[in-house]
Amino acid sequence: MIKLSTFFRRRLMGVCVLVGCNSFSLLLAGEYNIIPYPQTLIPQSGSFTFNKRTTVYCPFNKPEVLRLARQFSAHFEVVSGIKLAMADIANANRKTNNAVIFQPEVNLENAEAYRLSISANAISIKASAANGFFYGLHTLYQLLPEAIYGKKLVAGKKWSARAVEIKDSPRFAYRGLHLDVCRHFFPIAFIKKYIDAMAIHKFNTFHWHLTEDQGWRIEIKKYPRLTEVGSKRAETLVGYYYDRLPQAYDGKPYGGFYTQAEAREIVAYAKERFITVIPEIELPGHAQAAIAAYPYLSCKQDSSVKVATKWGVFKEVYCPRDTTFKFLEDVLTEIMAIFPSTYIHIGGDECPKDRWKTCPDCQAMIKNLNLKDENGLQSYFVHRIERFLNSKGRKMIGWDEILDGGLDPNATVMSWRGTQGGITAAKAGNDVIMTPGTYCYFDKYQAEPLNEPTTIGGFLPLKMVYEYEPIPTELTADEAKHVLGAQANVWTEYMPTAESVEYMVFPRLSAMAEVVWSDKATRNWESFRNRMPSEFNRYEQLGIKASKSFYEVQFQSAVTADKKLQISLSCDCPNARIHYIINGKTTVYKAPFILSESAEVAAKAFIGGKQRGRTITKSYQLSKLTGLAYTQNQQGGWYDGGNSRALTDGVPGNDKVYAQWVGFGKGRDVELVVDMQSALKIEHFSVGMLNAPAMCAQISPEIKLYGSTDGVNYRLLAEKHFTPPTSPDKVIVRPVFTFTPTEVRYLKVQLRNANYCPPDKLENAECGVLFLDEIGAW
16 A cells, blocks of 8 residues: 655645546555446545444435435444434535535436545535435445444444545446346345345446346246246256266255345335346246146146256247236236336247147238248237236336347336347447456456356356457447446356355455446456455454465466467456465466466465465476467367467366367367477377367367378377266377377377267257367377
8 A cells, every 4th residue: 555645745746636536546446446436436534433432414304315314323333333313404514524414416417426535624425315424434334344244243443434526427327237037046045145235336236137047036926836846946956067967966956035025125125225126037048937736737638747956048938829918917016016117127038939830829820910930929919918018007028038029118128148239239229338258257266266166157257257358340420329228147056155156246345336337448457366355354353254366376377489378467456476386396476477388377466465365377288289370170169279279279178168178079089280390209199188078079080190201291100099987077198199209390189070879959059069179299
């Protein structure tokens, strides 16, 4: 933390007024650790210190503001032991000091704006509405000792806040956080804790995902079987979806739902924190739990359909009959009686059309309504539900698939499959909430996958969240006005407990808070990372079990001109001292270093002399092929290894994530050719292969290696035949070929594809995949 003398501080304040506060804010990041960062912050000298004579002044004639003031006073007494007197602001005057003043102010930008002024004499919060006072109060909390977030008396603490002038209001009107309670169910106490964390970070919308294939989680009185049957599944998939074949299950019944009284309790709890709860009732897809309860809702009306026990997308969807629409209208009527939100989320995503294609009723409807196809039928389905919601004074919001077939002007699109859905909707005049999976899905890995709990895949570290910009560059200024804000989504297939949700959400929630609240011009990664250590202290006080990846080492590798590997190490936490270990030797990291041979590198970060995170280990493989380009007879498709030289980048794949592997599919054989740039003597060759039955991926049964000096005439150097592993789990195989030392410039490797396609293959798996990673020669 940088300490500034009063004189120096005043000089810098003068400079700040002339040239702007961004650079100065960086200097003072250790002193004003506010997240999300305010629009304008001007440091002042001195600080305000609470004592037994401090008085809280507020307008007694404004019940919501009075409630906030009383809550602050009561909580402050709990943690500090200081009882603050309460007084009506009507009795205050300009000379009032030793006070916390809640001052109504009509001339502010909007209801969420506030002004916070702290001097040695008083603290003043100005706002035009209760939510503005609420946000100003939470900024004040962040300027007090972190113990303010605790629940117990802290003896001997000096309760003071550094002097400052803050003008603040949100960049976006919609600042959302989502929670899927269907894949895994969470108790009311945790939902409240989740909402509290949202409020602290100035989020104002809680998207509550309540229905799914794996469970229906909200009581509907007219249809009791939705919870009697639909809230329970017989068992749950164990491990990652593609870990093994056949898949494994825990054999334990799983269930849970919220009563309407509990849902109302959550709505009221959120409202007190100025958070709107938007319920999501999925349709027409993701409906298997409802269909298990009421089979007539499906096209086949099959009573054998059960609540889904694994993750994914299922063929059992609502059939667009009048009986189904009557059911959905009844459900939505009860939902609207619980949730007063303007928006009702109807899902609209991932709806397979298999059942509709073979359903006589659906085909007749397509013909009678003069629809083009089943996609047109989904558009009709969504429009019909939208008209019903509109007739009740509500607006529909849905995932970006609702764009298919066109939208009414008052429908709002949640853009999750990238940004294009949001761009299309905004250009058409529809409001948009940006939530692209690349930046906003908190179910992805946030740190080195080998060290992390299993997730759905992908990679979204803290910095990547922070650097997300919700306004696409493709939009004009007028079109950009339709972007209401952004939302982080928390899908819980691999988050079975409240603790696992916290681990995945924090600290990324703090980064998203700044994305949706702070002006683009005031956001600065260096400033943010300097403020984060205080944020972790708040997490601790709040009992939030956040990921500690902020305190862990990150690895970057790059191939040098002489085909060695340059390793760069970093840590999000500022001033971390990094130690790395190679072959048992520990070195203090000062600059990128070179690996000239294969090695395992372990690294750990020390903050203030203590290691707060885990030791991270990475393996690297170097050979005469490292960094070389190669040609291949087919493209890797969906799995491309992450870069154009994934097979020679020196980074072996692992059995935790598929993204590092190059996948060659459709049963086709693979041929790779590498030009080593000059004739080199080699006598060994290796290739990494992944045997993954759940992905229909089997190792090559036959590999042949050829060498050439001219790239035209090749001769066989070695060949091997392999029997695939019999394990149902993923297995990595790295065979080494040894042959007579030979001088060649070109290497050609041919791998026969086993075209593996088991009869019990998973629905989404593509037959005949060959997964490869690092190839090497020496």
